[in-house]
Amino acid sequence: MDLxxxxxxxxxxxxxxxxxxxxxxxTIGLAAYIATLLAIWLRTGVERYQLLARFWTKIxxxxxxxxxxxxxxxxxxxxxxxxxxxVVTGNVIGxxxxxxxxxxxxxxxxxxxxLLFGWNRVPPWLSAxxxxxxxxxxxxxxxxxxxANGWMQTPAGYELxxxxxxxxxWLAIIFNPSFPYRFFHMLTASYLxxxxxxxxxxxxxxxxxxxxDDGRTMVRMAVGMIVVLAPLQLFIGDQHGLNTLNHQPLKIxxxxxxxxxxxxxxxxxxxxxxxxxxxxxxxxSIPRGSSLILTHDxxxxxxxxxxxxPDLRPPVVPVFFxxxxxxxxxxxxxxxxxxxxFLWWRGKLFATRWxxxxxxxxxxxxxxxxxCGWIVTETGRQPWVAYRILRTVDAISPVPGASVLATxxxxxxxxxxxxxxxxxYINRLIVRGPQGSAIATxxxxxxxxxxxxxxxxxxxxxxxxx
Amino acid sequence: MEWYLxxxxxxxxxxxxxxxxxxxxFDLGIGILFxxxxxxxxxxxxxxxxxxFWDGNETWLVLGGGGLWVVFPRAYAVIMxxxxxxxxxxxxxxxxxxxxxxxxxxxxxxxxxxxxAFAGGSTLTAFCQGLILGGLIQGIKxxxxxxxxxxxDFATPFAFVCGLxxxxxxxxxxxxxxxxxxxxAVAARARAHAKLLLIGxxxxxGIVSLWTPLAFPRIAERWFSRPNIFYLWPVPAITALxxxxxxxxxxxxxxxxxxxxxxxxxxxGYVGLAISTAxxxxxxxxxxxxxxxxxxxxxxxxxxxxxxxxxxxxYTGLVYYLFRGKVREGEGYH
Numbered sequence: 001m002d003l004x005x006x007x008x009x010x011x012x013x014x015x016x017x018x019x020x021x022x023x024x025x026x027t028i029g030l031a032a033y034i035a036t037l038l039a040i041w042l043r044t045g046v047e048r049y050q051l052l053a054r055f056w057t058k059i060x061x062x063x064x065x066x067x068x069x070x071x072x073x074x075x076x077x078x079x080x081x082x083x084x085x086x087v088v089t090g091n092v093i094g095x096x097x098x099x100x101x102x103x104x105x106x107x108x109x110x111x112x113x114x115l116l117f118g119w120n121r122v123p124p125w126l127s128a129x130x131x132x133x134x135x136x137x138x139x140x141x142x143x144x145x146x147x148a149n150g151w152m153q154t155p156a157g158y159e160l161x162x163x164x165x166x167x168x169x170w171l172a173i174i175f176n177p178s179f180p181y182r183f184f185h186m187l188t189a190s191y192l193x194x195x196x197x198x199x200x201x202x203x204x205x206x207x208x209x210x211x212x213d214d215g216r217t218m219v220r221m222a223v224g225m226i227v228v229l230a231p232l233q234l235f236i237g238d239q240h241g242l243n244t245l246n247h248q249p250l251k252i253x254x255x256x257x258x259x260x261x262x263x264x265x266x267x268x269x270x271x272x273x274x275x276x277x278x279x280x281x282x283x284x285s286i287p288r289g290s291s292l293i294l295t296h297d298x299x300x301x302x303x304x305x306x307x308x309x310p311d312l313r314p315p316v317v318p319v320f321f322x323x324x325x326x327x328x329x330x331x332x333x334x335x336x337x338x339x340x341x342f343l344w345w346r347g348k349l350f351a352t353r354w355x356x357x358x359x360x361x362x363x364x365x366x367x368x369x370x371x372c373g374w375i376v377t378e379t380g381r382q383p384w385v386a387y388r389i390l391r392t393v394d395a396i397s398p399v400p401g402a403s404v405l406a407t408x409x410x411x412x413x414x415x416x417x418x419x420x421x422x423x424x425y426i427n428r429l430i431v432r433g434p435q436g437s438a439i440a441t442x443x444x445x446x447x448x449x450x451x452x453x454x455x456x457x458x459x460x461x462x463x464x465x466x
Numbered sequence: 467m468e469w470y471l472x473x474x475x476x477x478x479x480x481x482x483x484x485x486x487x488x489x490x491x492f493d494l495g496i497g498i499l500f501x502x503x504x505x506x507x508x509x510x511x512x513x514x515x516x517x518x519f520w521d522g523n524e525t526w527l528v529l530g531g532g533g534l535w536v537v538f539p540r541a542y543a544v545i546m547x548x549x550x551x552x553x554x555x556x557x558x559x560x561x562x563x564x565x566x567x568x569x570x571x572x573x574x575x576x577x578x579x580x581x582x583a584f585a586g587g588s589t590l591t592a593f594c595q596g597l598i599l600g601g602l603i604q605g606i607k608x609x610x611x612x613x614x615x616x617x618x619d620f621a622t623p624f625a626f627v628c629g630l631x632x633x634x635x636x637x638x639x640x641x642x643x644x645x646x647x648x649x650x651a652v653a654a655r656a657r658a659h660a661k662l663l664l665i666g667x668x669x670x671x672g673i674v675s676l677w678t679p680l681a682f683p684r685i686a687e688r689w690f691s692r693p694n695i696f697y698l699w700p701v702p703a704i705t706a707l708x709x710x711x712x713x714x715x716x717x718x719x720x721x722x723x724x725x726x727x728x729x730x731x732x733x734x735g736y737v738g739l740a741i742s743t744a745x746x747x748x749x750x751x752x753x754x755x756x757x758x759x760x761x762x763x764x765x766x767x768x769x770x771x772x773x774x775x776x777x778x779x780x781y782t783g784l785v786y787y788l789f790r791g792k793v794r795e796g797e798g799y800h
Contacts, residue, residue: 076553091759097535099767111781122788418561
């Protein structure tokens with residue numbers, strides 16, 4: 001069997017990073033939500049907000065744990081699987097990863113401990129502050145990682161000597177041309193992802209007739225978030241697209257299925273881009289729609305895929321469809337927000353069963369949109385790993401294909417188990433509901449864990465009874 | 467400047483790795499000792515003693531790995547492919563160990579599987595770290611700055627012994643931590659384990675200390691040539707003294723001192739290995755100066771690290787202070 005190490009390394013990285021990004025997409029937003037709930041609790045003194053915060057903190061802990069362990073894998077894979085990439089770009093984007101550890105990971109990890117275990121040990125303000133610090137840490141993490149990713153897409157502030165990038169201007173490197181767009185696009189995506197999970201859980205309680213007050217709070221807060229952020233995300237995404245057209249026109253051409261740059265581009269609602277014939281089959285299109293969106297002129301021209309030889313083009317099909325997946329979900333999100341806000345305004349939000357029934361199944365929307373977005377931007381950068389600096393096939397480690405294949409299989413098995421059980425346990429926490437943490441018997445002087453104490457008391461009672 | 471920067475960085479990253487080994491060492495040690503607990507309540511108590519800290523402790527590993535890439539990219543790009551399999555298996559071990567913290571508390575009937583995952587993941591992680599250590603000490607084949615060996619070059623009897631040594635050492639740290647942080651049956655058993663493990667650690671330290679100079683002339687040269695031997699003889703002498711004190715303190719029922727002695731033992735072993743391999747990051751060919759990143763990158767990273775590292779140490783200390791004191795049996799989780 002002939003194993004292609006480059007292909008296997010790409011498959012492995014695609015798998016591990018796709019798995020990883022699911023969790024930060026959720027926890028960046030969820031940390032901010034928990035901090036918000038605790039801030040409201042501090043201000044109003046309404047106990048329900050603390051209960052809600054503690055409920056979501058449990059779910060956060062499970063998700064964050066999976067995000068941490070799958071993230072550590074990535075920081076080592078740059079070396080195990082992409083050692084040439086590590087050498088070529090290390091001088092320039094290495095520090096972004098270093099600063100991510102120093103300004104984000106330590107903050108998150110340390111203060112999450114305080115948030116999880118400190119309820120009966122620290123004053124309320126310190127719990128709330130810890131939640132805020134965790135939220136800040138997750139956002140800082142996004143800042144640095146998107147700066148590094150932005151540089152791989154739109155490199156700036158460097159010079160090449162013997163094929164290796166050397167830094168010239170750190171501000172230009174960190175705030176590279178596409179970074180601000182990526183950062184706000186991803187941050188907003190995370191908040192939306194979380195809002196849809198919160199909306200789904202709240203709606204689920206309302207439909208089931210359980211935890212009505214908690215459910216209403218969740219639905220209200222989520223709808224408020226979505227109606228503002230979903231349209232904003234459309235605007236940010238559009239700006240991001242215009243930035244990409246400037247710096248990576250071929251990615252745009254693949255997103256739009258635009259082959260011939262000498263003609264205005266149609267917007268294809270559906271098509272099957274055929275890389276062999278360099279045409280789109282089965283196209284249903286809005287004539288000149290792409291030109292209008294991208295150049296704000298129906299006659300505007302933008303580069304097509306045929307402007308470069310086939311080996312310099314990104315794979316068109318995955319970019320094309322992932323883009324449609326992302327935009328389609330985005331539209332659905334805007335619609336969800338608008339309908340929810342309208343119902344809220346009419347005072348019928350909690351009485352409209354069909355709306356609640358539908359949105360309780362919408363928890364996955366953000367995750368899939370985020371995955372689609374990353375497929376667009378990462379696949380659209382190909383055949384480069386660092387745009388016009390280093391090709392992906394030249395970036396791999398001198399490792400035999402069999403090693404990569406064996407570990408890929410292990411990753412699939414292990415992540416499969418972890419993911420299945422993680423989802424199962426999160427669902428169990430949701431079923432158990434926010435009131436599960438209400439059976440608190442505060443203890444003082446030891447790392448007090450109310451739930452554990454209650455469980456211990458229960459098991460003691462059982463033992464005595466038997 | 468170009469000469470000093472990599473030295474400063476080697477010291478900083480060396481410190482990060484040392485902190486990792488100590489801090490996650492006792493976490494992993496508790497996983498290694500998990501199978502020897504009598505009941506699930508005891509295991510809850512054991513895991514409860516590290517639950518608020520483990521995530522921060524593990525972050526030092528990210529700093530070690532990330533820092534190696536940032537500052538010594540050419541070493542990172544050789545070590546990771548050369549030790550590909552133990553590194554990835556270690557990561558898989560860390561995954562099972564890491565998620566087990568949360569999963570164990572949420573699980574009901576499946577709790578026993580996550581108990582097993584916690585113990586197995588911790589032991590596997592420790593063993594792979596030993597393999598990585600052994601693989602580094604014995605040297606990596608490098609041609610034109612690129613790893614040029616095979617996938618199983620690391621798999622030697624020496625690396626295997628290092629793997630067992632690290633498992634034993636982490637278990638010692640874990641047992642001493644439990645002696646300090648718990649009470650009742652768990653603490654008593656930990657104390658008994660710690661004595662056995664102390665002997666085990668001394669045996670492995672002895673084997674590695676004899677094996678390395680016999681098998682690797684460069685290491686014999688480093689330790690036994692003049693005048694080095696006059697400066698270096700205190701390292702084994704202090705090790706022997708520390709081990710003796712650790713034993714006495716364990717016998718005397720001290721709670722904090724055995725843990726400190728275990729840390730000192732680890733640090734002495736660490737210093738010994740550093741003496742054996744310096745100035746090579748990848749023995750026997752790549753020195754820290756060969757592997758270093760562009761000076762501008764090292765300076766840029768240093769400017770942030772110098773203020774940030776003390777801040778991190780302060781709030782890490784704060785978290786340990788917040789959760790000071792003993793964890794009692796029956797105290798579960800958040």
